[in-house]
Amino acid sequence: MPTGSGRTRSAAMLLVIAAAVLAAGCQPQTSLRGPGLDLALPPTEEVETPLVADENDRPIVPDAVHGKQVFDANCAVCHGTDGRGNGPMAPTLVEPQHDVLALVTGLFGITVHRPTVPSKPADFHNRDLESVITPAIMYQTVTNGRAYTAMPAFGPEASFGANKAQTLSNQDRWDANVYEMMFRTTPQALSEGKRIYEAQCAQCHGTNGDGKGPRGPEMAAQLWSWSHGKGPGIFTDINYMVQRNGADLTNAILDGGGPMPSFRGKMSAEQLNDVVDYIYTFFYKHPPIK
Numbered sequence: 709m710p711t712g713s714g715r716t717r718s719a720a721m722l723l724v725i726a727a728a729v730l731a732a733g734c735q736p737q738t739s740l741r742g743p744g745l746d747l748a749l750p751p752t753e754e755v756e757t758p759l760v761a762d763e764n765d766r767p768i769v770p771d772a773v774h775g776k777q778v779f780d781a782n783c784a785v786c787h788g789t790d791g792r793g794n795g796p797m798a799p800t801l802v803e804p805q806h807d808v809l810a811l812v813t814g815l816f817g818i819t820v821h822r823p824t825v826p827s828k829p830a831d832f833h834n835r836d837l838e839s840v841i842t843p844a845i846m847y848q849t850v851t852n853g854r855a856y857t858a859m860p861a862f863g864p865e866a867s868f869g870a871n872k873a874q875t876l877s878n879q880d881r882w883d884a885n886v887y888e889m890m891f892r893t894t895p896q897a898l899s900e901g902k903r904i905y906e907a908q909c910a911q912c913h914g915t916n917g918d919g920k921g922p923r924g925p926e927m928a929a930q931l932w933s934w935s936h937g938k939g940p941g942i943f944t945d946i947n948y949m950v951q952r953n954g955a956d957l958t959n960a961i962l963d964g965g966g967p968m969p970s971f972r973g974k975m976s977a978e979q980l981n982d983v984v985d986y987i988y989t990f991f992y993k994h995p996p997i998k
């Protein structure tokens with residue numbers, strides 16, 4: 709990436725200037741080639757805060773297998789064990805009180821009665837809905853709840869207007885989150901995604917999604933991000949992947965860009981969905997895909 713190499717270059721320039729200033733100031737003993745001035749310092753890379761982390765900011769790997777237990781115990785009552793939004797509590801859910809008029813009149817002891825508005829739990833099989841939500845936003849929803857809906861907060865605090873449920877650990881919330889990502893696909897669809905991926909994508913992206921396919925080094929020579937094992941197209945870069953929604957990934961495959969070829973017209977919509985859901989599986993633990 710040009711910004712990356714540019715940054716490294718300007719860092720190198722700064723070092724040269726610093727070295728020159730130092731050398732000028734400490735005459736006559738110091739030479740520019742003295743030990744420690746030979747640019748062997750560690751590269752000045754940004755330290756990323758892990759987005760997927762435990763309570764002590766240590767990185768964790770979400771686990772869909774354990775996520776099923778968390779989901780069945782905490783979420784299925786509303787979302788249903790099959791994730792279709794039809795759990796036993798679903799028909800009774802209404803928007804929590806957020807009626808400003810009722811609040812204000814309430815201060816004066818006046819009660820206004822309005823019909824309650826139903827709050828329908830999300831159907832996780834609904835692709836149109838799920839493909840515009842990143843895993844990071846889903847996690848935020850589970851953590852903070854969603855204001856003015858029946859979706860409760862499972863994090864340590866509820867956001868303004870949201871209900872509070874029992875607190876689940878960061879790991880549990882991530883686990884339920886990735887389990888939920890599997891409702892939009894099926895084991896057969898994931899196998900199909902894997903087959904397409906291994907035939908057409910793994911040569912560059914690597915069988916494990918880490919960018920280490922046979923043509924990986926060729927890509928890394930052109931892209932700063934690939935040479936650092938992160939960023940677009942490195943599906944094991946969890947920080948990056950949790951910020952990409954299904955539509956982003958689909959468009960990247962259709963459009964291509966840089967060394968990435970365009971696959972427009974080369975795959976059916978269904979095949980695209982299969983491969984997108986398969987790509988996501990590189991960042992979390994899941995049952996084996998045949």
Ligand code: HEC
Binds near residue numbers: 782830832850857
């Ligand atoms: C009390 C019922 C209830 C429980 C329990 C519940 N949810 Fe929800 N959830 C809802 C409702 C209602 C919505 C829809 C909110 C809206 O209308 O925007 C929702 C929405 C969501 C969304 C955002 C929509 C989407 O398409 O991704 C996510 C994510 C979610 N729930 C995950 C969970 C998880 C994970 C759990 C368990 C840890 C859980 N929910 C437990 C009622 C519930």
Ligand code: HEC
Binds near residue numbers: 966
């Ligand atoms: C010739 C090598 C090559 C092949 C083949 C290839 N890719 Fe890529 N792909 C790349 C490179 C390199 C990038 C990063 C582009 C960049 O940083 O601009 C990339 C980026 C992507 C991205 C963008 C990720 C994002 O978040 O923006 C997706 C998704 C993707 N590839 C999926 C696929 C799929 C699916 C296939 C197979 C159907 C495939 N690629 C085939 C090299 C390849």
